[in-house]
Amino acid sequence: MCAIFTRGFHGRRQEPGEADRLPPGQYLVDDFPVLSAGPTPHTPLDTWDFSVEVAGEAPKRWTWEEFRTLPSETITRDIHCVTRWSKLDTVWEGVAVDTLLSGLSHDAPYVVASCDGGYTTNLPLEDVTGGKAWVAYAFGGKPLEPEHGGPARLLVPHLYFWKSAKWVRGLRLMAHDQQGFWEVRGYHNYGDPWKEQRYWGD
Amino acid sequence: VTVEFEQRRLDGNAASGLLGAIFPFDMSMVQTRCATCSRMEPLAAQLTYADAPGLVMRCVHCESVLLSVVHGDGRYWLEMRGAACMQIAESSA
Numbered sequence: 155m156c157a158i159f160t161r162g163f164h165g166r167r168q169e170p171g172e173a174d175r176l177p178p179g180q181y182l183v184d185d186f187p188v189l190s191a192g193p194t195p196h197t198p199l200d201t202w203d204f205s206v207e208v209a210g211e212a213p214k215r216w217t218w219e220e221f222r223t224l225p226s227e228t229i230t231r232d233i234h235c236v237t238r239w240s241k242l243d244t245v246w247e248g249v250a251v252d253t254l255l256s257g258l259s260h261d262a263p264y265v266v267a268s269c270d271g272g273y274t275t276n277l278p279l280e281d282v283t284g285g286k287a288w289v290a291y292a293f294g295g296k297p298l299e300p301e302h303g304g305p306a307r308l309l310v311p312h313l314y315f316w317k318s319a320k321w322v323r324g325l326r327l328m329a330h331d332q333q334g335f336w337e338v339r340g341y342h343n344y345g346d347p348w349k350e351q352r353y354w355g356d
Numbered sequence: 357v358t359v360e361f362e363q364r365r366l367d368g369n370a371a372s373g374l375l376g377a378i379f380p381f382d383m384s385m386v387q388t389r390c391a392t393c394s395r396m397e398p399l400a401a402q403l404t405y406a407d408a409p410g411l412v413m414r415c416v417h418c419e420s421v422l423l424s425v426v427h428g429d430g431r432y433w434l435e436m437r438g439a440a441c442m443q444i445a446e447s448s449a
Contacts, residue, residue: 191408193365193419236409272421316409339410340426340433353429 177347195270231311248290262327275334314345387443392420
């Protein structure tokens with residue numbers, strides 16, 4: 155019984171060279187803990203789509219088939235959860251947010267990611283552009299499992315992992331910052347793991 | 357309904373420890389009306405997701421978020437926009 159909730163939360167010993175990759179207050183894990191604030195959505199791929207919205211313009215929209223024809227990349231990054239586990243060298247495949255935003259004319263400085271199940275998270279646009287963020291559909295060479303955010307999740311590995319929204323369905327470019335699910339509920343608006351920006355006021 | 361769905365979803369009693377640290381009465385029997393679907397149940401009968409970065413309670417009928425509690429760094433953050441009203445019996449204090 156207990157194993158269900160503690161599995162994955164045991165830290166492991168650091169190997170040489172790993173110490174400087176671990177932000178303050180974090181420990182290393184080898185498995186991939188699952189944290190969810192609600193039921194896991196199971197959106198069929200034939201009804202899934204991804205949209206990018208800018209005020210005053212018709213939304214850009216891709217079906218799953220269209221999305222999977224976009225140029226994709228293999229991304230290897232360390233990830234850091236605000237609940238203190240970190241995982242090194244995770245390997246993803248996904249479409250760069252730069253690709254999804256290409257051709258849009260806008261001057262929006264913020265973005266909100268919205269997801270199946272109602273989850274949202276907010277980011278400065280400059281944190282999802284310039285090769286810093288992806289919409290990922292595969293992890294470890296396999297399709298992303300629903301419990302980890304499949305069919306697709308946002309991947310913003312330089313920020314705490316609640317910003318890498320599971321089950322992401324769209325990005326809305328915003329003139330003003332609008333706090334997301336956890337940002338309203340006590341967690342930091344930006345979430346830099348190297349500055350330990352966990353909670354309001356950190 | 358999948359296996360991992362069921363594993364992560366607990367009943368409202370799982371929230372009693374954290375809520376008991378904030379409220380001066382037993383929250384498990386507090387009748388809570390969902391701001392989304394208007395149905396009312398005791399908190400013990402609502403759904404709890406306790407392994408997220410915070411505790412999230414959802415309506416047992418429509419799964420809308422009723423309330424959340426984040427605890428860390430010597431502080432609690434209580435959010436309850438999804439709970440339209442709570443009925444607290446004097447005898448529970």
